[in-house]
Amino acid sequence: MRPLNYHHKIILYNLLIYTITIAGAVFFAVQFTWFNSIRAIQNDLLQSGLDTNLYIQQQTASLKTNDEKAAYLNANASELYTSIVPFSRCHTELLALDGTVLAFNGGFEEPMHLTAEYEKCRDTGEPNFSVRNDNGLTELWMVTPILSKDNTVIGYTGYIFSLATALGIEHYLFSVLVITGVIGLGVLWICVSKFSNGFLRPIKDLTRISAEVNKGNYNMVIQYKKDDEIGDLTAVYNTMTQNINNVIMQLKSERQRLGSVLASLDDGLIALDRDGNIIASNSYLKTYFNVSNPKSVYDFRYQSFLRDIFDSLKQGQDFISEEVDCNGLQLLLTGSPIREPNVEENYMIIIRNVTATKTFEREQQKFISSVSHELRTPLTTIIGYTDMLKRRNVQDPQLLGSSLDTINHEGHRLVRLVDDLLSANSTQATEFTVRLTNVDLDALLRGVVDQMRIKCWQKEIEISYKAERNLKDVLGDYDRLSQIFINIIHNAMKYSEPGGIIDVVLTEENNQYLSVSIRDFGVGIDPAKKDFIFSAFYRVDEDRSRSNGEGGAGLGLYLVKQVVEKHNGKIRVDSEVGEGTNITVLLPVVDEPEDAHEA
Ligand code: ADP
Numbered sequence: 191m192r193p194l195n196y197h198h199k200i201i202l203y204n205l206l207i208y209t210i211t212i213a214g215a216v217f218f219a220v221q222f223t224w225f226n227s228i229r230a231i232q233n234d235l236l237q238s239g240l241d242t243n244l245y246i247q248q249q250t251a252s253l254k255t256n257d258e259k260a261a262y263l264n265a266n267a268s269e270l271y272t273s274i275v276p277f278s279r280c281h282t283e284l285l286a287l288d289g290t291v292l293a294f295n296g297g298f299e300e301p302m303h304l305t306a307e308y309e310k311c312r313d314t315g316e317p318n319f320s321v322r323n324d325n326g327l328t329e330l331w332m333v334t335p336i337l338s339k340d341n342t343v344i345g346y347t348g349y350i351f352s353l354a355t356a357l358g359i360e361h362y363l364f365s366v367l368v369i370t371g372v373i374g375l376g377v378l379w380i381c382v383s384k385f386s387n388g389f390l391r392p393i394k395d396l397t398r399i400s401a402e403v404n405k406g407n408y409n410m411v412i413q414y415k416k417d418d419e420i421g422d423l424t425a426v427y428n429t430m431t432q433n434i435n436n437v438i439m440q441l442k443s444e445r446q447r448l449g450s451v452l453a454s455l456d457d458g459l460i461a462l463d464r465d466g467n468i469i470a471s472n473s474y475l476k477t478y479f480n481v482s483n484p485k486s487v488y489d490f491r492y493q494s495f496l497r498d499i500f501d502s503l504k505q506g507q508d509f510i511s512e513e514v515d516c517n518g519l520q521l522l523l524t525g526s527p528i529r530e531p532n533v534e535e536n537y538m539i540i541i542r543n544v545t546a547t548k549t550f551e552r553e554q555q556k557f558i559s560s561v562s563h564e565l566r567t568p569l570t571t572i573i574g575y576t577d578m579l580k581r582r583n584v585q586d587p588q589l590l591g592s593s594l595d596t597i598n599h600e601g602h603r604l605v606r607l608v609d610d611l612l613s614a615n616s617t618q619a620t621e622f623t624v625r626l627t628n629v630d631l632d633a634l635l636r637g638v639v640d641q642m643r644i645k646c647w648q649k650e651i652e653i654s655y656k657a658e659r660n661l662k663d664v665l666g667d668y669d670r671l672s673q674i675f676i677n678i679i680h681n682a683m684k685y686s687e688p689g690g691i692i693d694v695v696l697t698e699e700n701n702q703y704l705s706v707s708i709r710d711f712g713v714g715i716d717p718a719k720k721d722f723i724f725s726a727f728y729r730v731d732e733d734r735s736r737s738n739g740e741g742g743a744g745l746g747l748y749l750v751k752q753v754v755e756k757h758n759g760k761i762r763v764d765s766e767v768g769e770g771t772n773i774t775v776l777l778p779v780v781d782e783p784e785d786a787h788e789a
Contacts, residue, residue: 196393200386201379208378212371220364227356231330232319235349238278239317239334242347245274246336250344260287260344263336267292278349285333285346292345304348307333311346321353328353392420396427408435458541462487464534466500478521478541496539499525503537513544520545553726560744564607568600610745613673614726624667624756628780631664631671631704632657632696638675639694642683650688653679657696662779664704670753671777677746678708678773685771686712703759703776711770720763724751750775 250259267284271293275282283294283301289308291301310318317334329350336345392414399410408431414424452459458474466487476482479493487500495514502510503525510525522544528536575593584590639655646653682692692710699705715730722728726748754761758778765771
């Protein structure tokens with residue numbers, strides 16, 4: 191059961207104290223009144239006894255001995271009785287020395303026998319009183335001795351006084367006091383209730399505002415203007431919440447600053463306390479480890495290397511660096527302790543994604559060996575031929591001519607290779623720009639096909655060109671577009687056998703693009719390798735590329751892709767091994783009048 195609240199307690203305690211006080215007051219008032227009434231009646235009856243004594247002493251003044259006086263009393267009880275009754279104004283009896291009732295009120299058939307009071311009076315010689323409740327009547331019973339002049343007892347007078355009047359007064363007084371008390375109780379209830387409400391209001395405000403503060407609303411202020419203890423309390427409380435608010439704002443801005451610092455890092459970071467709980471981290475943890483909302487290092491269930499590093503740091507190791515393979519990424523982990531004076535040691539692990547660096551390093555290695563090899567092959571041929579011509583002093587014009595052809599061919603191959611390298615380098619450079627103008631793609635392709643026709647003819651390959659009529663222009667860089675179509679046709683030629691065919695077709699697609707399809711019927715490309723042919727330095731079949739004497743460094747299609755993307759175009763490859771390859775370049779058409787643009 192919920193204990194009583196303060197409001198009810200205050201009311202209850204006040205009413206309780208009031209009730210006890212009033213009950214005590216009523217009790218004492220009633221008792222006091224009752225006691226005084228009895229005292230007054232006793233005094234009256236004692237006075238009656240004294241009057242009786244005086245009267246009987248007068249009546250027996252002529253008799254000498256006390257026995258004679260007692261005998262006189264016994265003999266003349268009835269006469270004496272009628273004279274003494276008026277003194278007491280109540281039921282009165284005259285008793286002999288032995289307690290026998292000599293006379294009593296005429297209205298009573300029987301004497302009342304005040305035996306107990308008589309015996310006590312006889313034994314003590316003093317008047318005896320008692321209050322009796324009989325048959326619903328409350329009465330004061332009293333027996334007093336009748337004394338002769340020398341104070342010898344010669345008889346007794348008994349009185350029975352009804353206390354009905356005194357009781358009535360007492361009941362009346364009790365009722366008045368109780369009714370007054372109850373009214374007072376009601377008034378007190380109302381007053382205390384109001385007082386308690388007023389008294390507790392600031393405390394209720396304090397509770398309400400504390401609840402708000404608990405929810406994180408630290409801007410609450412208690413309005414209490416009085417200069418008393420509650421006023422002091424609310425002032426202190428307001429200052430306290432203000433201070434908390436300031437500290438929290440400060441913490442928030444610190445946290446934001448730390449958060450933005452962590453977010454701006456290029457590496458993953460995880461800071462741990464001694465129990466392995468995460469005290470700071472950034473979003474790279476999710477990217478690298480795919481663990482959502484981790485709270486401790488033990489939440490990385492599949493990344494035991496993090497726990498191992500944490501354990502080693504906890505055991506006192508100062509620096510740990512290791513590389514791991516994780517979800518296809520190459521990660522470099524560096525762990526070190528965070529030590530500050532008077533603060534428990536914490537630990538930090540930095541996670542760096544070195545996949546790209548590693549790939550780059552591998553690519554670079556591959557590139558260097560590939561380029562070296564590609565450069566070496568024509569150079570070796572050139573040097574071999576020139577050595578041979580010089581050593582043998584060749585005069586035969588036919589041998590001399592064919593040797594010079596080979597040297598020339600290898601020289602061109604070297605130039606092409608160096609050109610490709612330079613182009614690849616320039617497309618990687620940030621200043622790679624294309625100068626966009628309206629280009630008549632039909633005219634451009636005609637030129638390119640004508641240029642390539644001689645080379646094809648040398649390799650006994652037939653090249654055809656078809657174009658739809660009245661095509662729109664495309665927005666492009668004439669030289670770079672020419673270069674990419676040369677590259678694609680050159681590949682088609684390289685990877686076709688003598689007697690092969692190359693079809694170049696220009697059409698419009700969806701009124702949005704011009705589509706250039708370059709189709710050959712050569713070796714084709716393995717579907718699994720199709721996606722890689724646009725990567726720099728990639729060659730499907732390195733041996734073949736080299737052995738056919740035409741192979742490049744795997745940069746041709748890489749350049750094509752860079753240039754097409756710069757033109758907001760698309761590129762598609764359809765190929766089957768042994769069936770040939772169809773490379774389609776889509777370039778957006780332009781409706782605007784001719785104008786020069788930079789992109
Ligand atoms: P490369 O200069 O070595 O030809 P590219 O970037 O031009 O390099 O081409 C990448 C690779 O794609 C080539 O090595 C070759 O294996 C493959 N390839 C490109 N075009 C064709 C084609 N028309 N037929 C078959 N294979 C091709």
